[in-house]
Amino acid sequence: MSTLRHVIRLIPLSMLTITPLLTLEAKAEIDLRLSGFGSIGALTTNSDKLGFRRDLSDPKASYQGEINISSLSLLGLQANLEFSENVEFVGQIVLREQPVQNADTILKIASLNWQANDKLEFRLGRSAQRFYMLSDSRHIGFANLWTMPVQEFYAPTGNNYLDGLTAHYRLDLAGGLLTSNFAYGETVVVIEDEISGASKLSFNNSFGVSLEYEKGDWLTRISWTESSNGKDWPQVEQAQQALLYLSQIWPGAISLSRDLSIENKTVRYTNAGVYYDNGKWSVISEIGHIKSESLLLPTTNNAYISLGRHIDLFTPYIIFASSQTETPDQLTNIPPETGPMIAGFVDVFGQGWDQDTFSVGTRWDFHFNMALKAQWDYKQVEKQGMGLWFRGKDGLYPQQNTNVQVISIRWDFTF
Structure with a gap:
């Protein structure tokens, strides 16, 4: 049945690809435009x-000194390749230090438009x-x-792209x-952990819709995304086996093991944002809600506002900026006799994303395609809310x- 659904999905995609190529008027030459961007930055705490860490995919920890x-x-x-007035291919690669370095993680955009x-x-x-x-x-x-x-909002947001x-x-x-924007496909999120290393969290079914309205100096956007049919990490499976062993003395460990899995679970992202820039003032703000059926990705409310x-x-x-996680009951109702045995589990999987930040910074546009920035962040991180660190x-x-x-x-530039 899964193979049949896969074939059915491919039929409209294939027709969508072939039809415009058959109906467009061929151009004498293919227009190729190359561009680039880069950043050189430094930070300390x-x-x-x-x-x-910048976000959950950042493999480099920053400490004092x-x-x-x-x-x-x-x-x-x-690279933008324009085949006709209505057909274009866009490809983008980003080279940076990340947990997994291969063609799949370096390639950020590869779409036929x-x-x-x-x-x-x-x-x-x-x-x-x-x-x-x-x-x-x-x-x-x-x-x-x-x-x-903003770390509180974008660090937990791993869905950078959709295939x-x-x-x-x-x-x-x-x-x-x-x-109106509609999207369907699959996505892979890479998360770095200093103990188990890089882990891939993949969702085979990801669907999203959004509405955005732009008028004058204003841009507003609301969106909803649902991802499901995920695949567990090897270390999650190991933790589940350990919990099943504990079920001999604590039956509740079975439920905890089941709730830890991401398989056959759904994660929903709901967001609303606004951007305003009249040439004098610049305001950008977003508020989001992550609803998760798995302990692996905690249910979270986050928001920020920036004024320039x-x-x-x-x-x-x-x-x-602020991020607050809903602590699951499964992690607060652990019997005392299992405490020492499950302490390591709670330390790893029981960390939420609970923190607040106040930031001050400035940007200097000293050249038409270059900017220099400096920023100071003061972060208040709650106990058992340190999952972003x-x-x-x-x-x-x-x-x-x-x-x-x-x-x-940070020095940013385009070319």
């Missing part, structure tokens, strides 16, 4: 109790999911105000442009709330 260059440095290249008419566009292949305000520019530092995406089909429908409405003021070539800004240098998470300061600078 004032703490050895927690290791800062260390200068971390790799987390904020990258090089991106993009067909502009059916002035309102409807289809994209087949790998493309960015337009469900967040930074969906199209997450890796392009020059396109963003800050030194890095499948996306459709975009645009409609003129009330003097603005309303765009353009002053000639400089844009000073501030950011307020690496453990301290002692190999442990602190057993109390912890405050950490992060200082970062």
Whole structure:
């Protein structure tokens, strides 16, 4: 049955690919445009109790007295091949330090785009999911105000791209442009853990819809994404086996083992964002909710707001951000007699994403395609809410709330 469904899905995708190629008017030459972007950055912190990381895929922990260059440095290249006025291929690669280095993780975009008419566009292949305000520019530092995406909001957001089909429908409405986005396919999230190393979390069924409205200086977007049919990591399976062993003295371990799995579970992302820039003031804000049926990805509410003021070539800004996780009952109702045996499990899988951040920074656009940024973050991380961080240098998470300061600078450029 699964093979039949796979074949059925391929039929419309194949027709979508072939039809525009048969109907377009051939061009004498294929237009090729090459472009690129890059960043060289550095960051440091004032703490050895927690290791800062940009997001869950960042393999480099940052501690006090260390200068971390790799987390904020990258090089991106993009190629646009225009076969006709309505058919284009877009490819993008990003070179940076990451847990898994291969063609699959380096390739961020590889899509065949067909502009059916002035309102409807289809994209087949790998493309960015337009469900967040930074969906199209997450890796392009020059396109963003800050030194890095807001950790509380973007660190848990692993769905950077989708392998499948996306459709975009645009409609003129009330003097603005309303765009509907639909996406279906599969996605792979790579997460780095300092004990077990790189882990791939894949979802074979990912579906999302979003609406965005742009008018004048305003852009608003709401989105909903559902991912299911995931595959567990090897270390998750090992933890499940250990829990089943504990079930001999604690029957509740069976339920905990089942809830840990991501297989046959669903993860839903709901988000709303707004962006405003009138040439003097710049505001961007997003609020999100992650609803998960697995303990592996905790149910979370997160939000941020950023306010910037353009002053000639400089844009000073501030950011307020927060992330709060709903602690599962399974991790709070553990019998005392199993505490020592399950302490390591709770330390690894029981960490939520509970923290607040206040940031101050500035951007200097000293050249038409270059910008220099500096930022200071003050982060308050709650006990059992340190899942976005690496453990301290002692190999442990602190057993109390912890405050950490992060200082970062970054040079972004395009070419």
